[in-house]
Amino acid sequence: MFTLRRWWERHRLQIILASLAIGSALFIRQTEARFLFETYQFLTRPFQQAPAQKAVLENAQLRDLQQRLADMESQNQRLKELLGYVSQQPAPGIPAPVVGRSADHWWQQVILGRGTKDGVKVGDVVIAPGGLVGRVINVTPNTSRVLLLSDPSSRVGAIISRSRFMGYIRGQSTNRAVMVFFDRVPDVRRGDVVTTSSFSQLFPAGLPIGRVESVDLNKSPAPEAIIEFSAPVSFLEWAVIHSHAPHPYSTVPSNQEPNPAP
Amino acid sequence: MKSESLSRSWQDHPFSRLLINCTVTVGSVLLCLLILPTRLPGMELAGIGPNWLLIWVVAWSVKRTMLQGALAGLVLGLIQDGMTAPSPTHVFSLMLVGVLTARLRKERYLQEDFISVALIAFGMAVLAETVTAIQYSFQGDRSLVEIWTYHQLIALSSAILSSLWAPVLYFPLNRWWEYMSELKVL
Numbered sequence: 001m002f003t004l005r006r007w008w009e010r011h012r013l014q015i016i017l018a019s020l021a022i023g024s025a026l027f028i029r030q031t032e033a034r035f036l037f038e039t040y041q042f043l044t045r046p047f048q049q050a051p052a053q054k055a056v057l058e059n060a061q062l063r064d065l066q067q068r069l070a071d072m073e074s075q076n077q078r079l080k081e082l083l084g085y086v087s088q089q090p091a092p093g094i095p096a097p098v099v100g101r102s103a104d105h106w107w108q109q110v111i112l113g114r115g116t117k118d119g120v121k122v123g124d125v126v127i128a129p130g131g132l133v134g135r136v137i138n139v140t141p142n143t144s145r146v147l148l149l150s151d152p153s154s155r156v157g158a159i160i161s162r163s164r165f166m167g168y169i170r171g172q173s174t175n176r177a178v179m180v181f182f183d184r185v186p187d188v189r190r191g192d193v194v195t196t197s198s199f200s201q202l203f204p205a206g207l208p209i210g211r212v213e214s215v216d217l218n219k220s221p222a223p224e225a226i227i228e229f230s231a232p233v234s235f236l237e238w239a240v241i242h243s244h245a246p247h248p249y250s251t252v253p254s255n256q257e258p259n260p261a262p
Numbered sequence: 263m264k265s266e267s268l269s270r271s272w273q274d275h276p277f278s279r280l281l282i283n284c285t286v287t288v289g290s291v292l293l294c295l296l297i298l299p300t301r302l303p304g305m306e307l308a309g310i311g312p313n314w315l316l317i318w319v320v321a322w323s324v325k326r327t328m329l330q331g332a333l334a335g336l337v338l339g340l341i342q343d344g345m346t347a348p349s350p351t352h353v354f355s356l357m358l359v360g361v362l363t364a365r366l367r368k369e370r371y372l373q374e375d376f377i378s379v380a381l382i383a384f385g386m387a388v389l390a391e392t393v394t395a396i397q398y399s400f401q402g403d404r405s406l407v408e409i410w411t412y413h414q415l416i417a418l419s420s421a422i423l424s425s426l427w428a429p430v431l432y433f434p435l436n437r438w439w440e441y442m443s444e445l446k447v448l
Contacts, residue, residue: 017284018333025337029344033295036345040296100299103345104352105310105416106394111299152404173412234309 033103037143041099041113048097048113093127093240094118099143108151108173110134110236115142123202125244130231131208132156132196133239144241149209150177150233157200158209158227163187166197169209169227175234176213179225186223188215194227204244276446283442290435294318295341305423310416312423314431315342316390319356320383321432323363325439331360350397355390362386375436376429383428387421 008015028036096118100111114120116139124136126146134154138145147154150171158169158179165188167181179194192212198205210229217223271278294314301311315338323331339353346352363382395413399406 013280021333021337022340025340029340029348031344033341033344036295036341037299039292040299043296044300101301101309101311103295103298103342105313105391105420106350106398106412107346109346152408172408 032138034140037111037140037145040111041115041140041142044099045113048099093242094120095238095240096120096144097238098236108148108171108233109137110146110148110239112136112144112146112239112241113142114241115139115144117141119243120144120241121243123244125203125207125242126239127207127242128231128233128236128239131210131229132203133229133231133233133236135202136241146239148233149229150174156203156209157197158194159197160186160188160212161193161195162189163192166199167222167225169194175229175232177210177227177229179212179227181223181225184223185217188212188225190214279442279445286438290431291318291338294431295345298342298345305427307419307423308415310419310423312427313387313390313420314427315339315352315356316359316387317383317424317428317431318435319360320363320379320386320428321435323360324379324382324432324436326364328361328364331362331364332357333360335360350394350401352394354397355393358393359386359390362389375432379428379432380425384421384425387424388417391417391420 094114096112096114098110099113102109112120112126120136120139122136122139124144125132126134126136132149134146134148134151136144137147148171149156149169150173152171152173154171156169157166159166163186165181165183165186167179167183167186169177169179171177181188190212194209194212196203196205196207196209208230210227210231213226213228215223215225294317297314298311301309305311319331319334319338322334335355335357336353339351339356342352342356363386366382391413395409395417398404398409
């Protein structure tokens with residue numbers, strides 16, 4: 001008993017400090033470093049630039065193309081309405097600056113400077129100028145962490161927009177990704193545009209991802225293609241967060257009722 | 263002199279000395295954690311920055327026991343798990359780094375502090391990334407070829423950068439801890 005007490009008296013301070021350190025580390029881990037990211041955002045705020053400035057710098061040709069695309073989209077929407085599709089008005093997104101990258105080298109993540117205070121939720125879709133970049137996996141009041149498409153653990157259902165052949169995309173930790181096809185002999189060429197498919201539950205269908213760079217049809221077990229992301233995934237400066245509620249398999253228009261028999 | 267009176271007052275009040283020491287130590291950890299998500303120009307190589315937590319663990323364990331090294335690895339590993347993702351965990355790699363750094367017989371092989379810390383940081387960075395790569399291999403959701411080609415890239419860049427930046431963190435911290443232990447002995 002005496003030796004135990006003496007041992008305690010000698011090591012009391014060290015044990016208390018050690019348990020304090022482990023306790024706070026566990027706390028930080030459980031809260032997913034909420035406090036750290038908030039502090040980081042607070043400290044780096046003076047160095048961030050407003051996303052609005054970037055938008056002004058976009059060149060005129062791009063704007064022209066966007067306008068024409070918007071025109072086409074609305075036309076498409078109208079035709080779909082005529083056919084009886086549900087019209088989905090996309091909500092305006094939240095522009096957010098990229099304030100940091102992943103805290104280790106194995107994960108492809110970015111930290112955006114907008115959080116729950118601005119209405120960001122876990123599962124929201126992040127789009128950069130050029131195309132889809134990733135998905136929000138964690139939010140704090142002022143920051144949100146995004147898992148990029150280039151991370152090997154993120155997989156997205158994708159489709160070749162020209163020939164409608166489907167597959168999924170697997171990140172490669174660079175600005176290239178591998179698309180694995182479901183079909184044995186897909187019709188795919190260099191330069192084809194790849195978008196998210198309607199089978200993807202985590203992302204809405206039809207978002208641009210990238211272009212086919214090369215095709216390997218002899219790959220076993222399934223043919224593969226190398227995709228180059230159209231958004232600058234490795235040097236993002238700002239992105240737009242769109243809210244998205246994952247809805248499993250809603251490829252069939254929901255309000256279409258079976259045709260009454262004539 | 264002012265610093266003398268300061269050290270005398272710290273000598274007289276062991277509790278305030280402990281408090282200051284803890285504040286400086288925790289403050290340096292916090293600084294490392296806040297630098298971690300940045301990629302400052304000149305501090306990155308192919309999108310990869312120095313592994314600041316590893317540098318801190320090395321600086322902490324160089325003149326401490328294996329248990330203390332393991333403890334530092336555990337604490338910082340848990341925090342880094344919180345900042346990225348809990349699996350694969352960073353606890354194993356950082357604990358191993360702490361234990362091995364404390365275990366190394368530096369006085370036998372290496373004399374000069376500056377060189378030895380840089381060398382230790384280089385070796386430990388390679389080791390830590392290898393431990394993570396092994397964990398990924400067991401997890402099995404990526405192909406082995408992908409894991410190990412990527413491992414080559416990040417092990418090398420992170421080792422080079424960590425060893426170059428290690429003295430920046432090691433010197434002030436080491437001076438501080440030496441100063442504190444001198445006060446305790448006196």
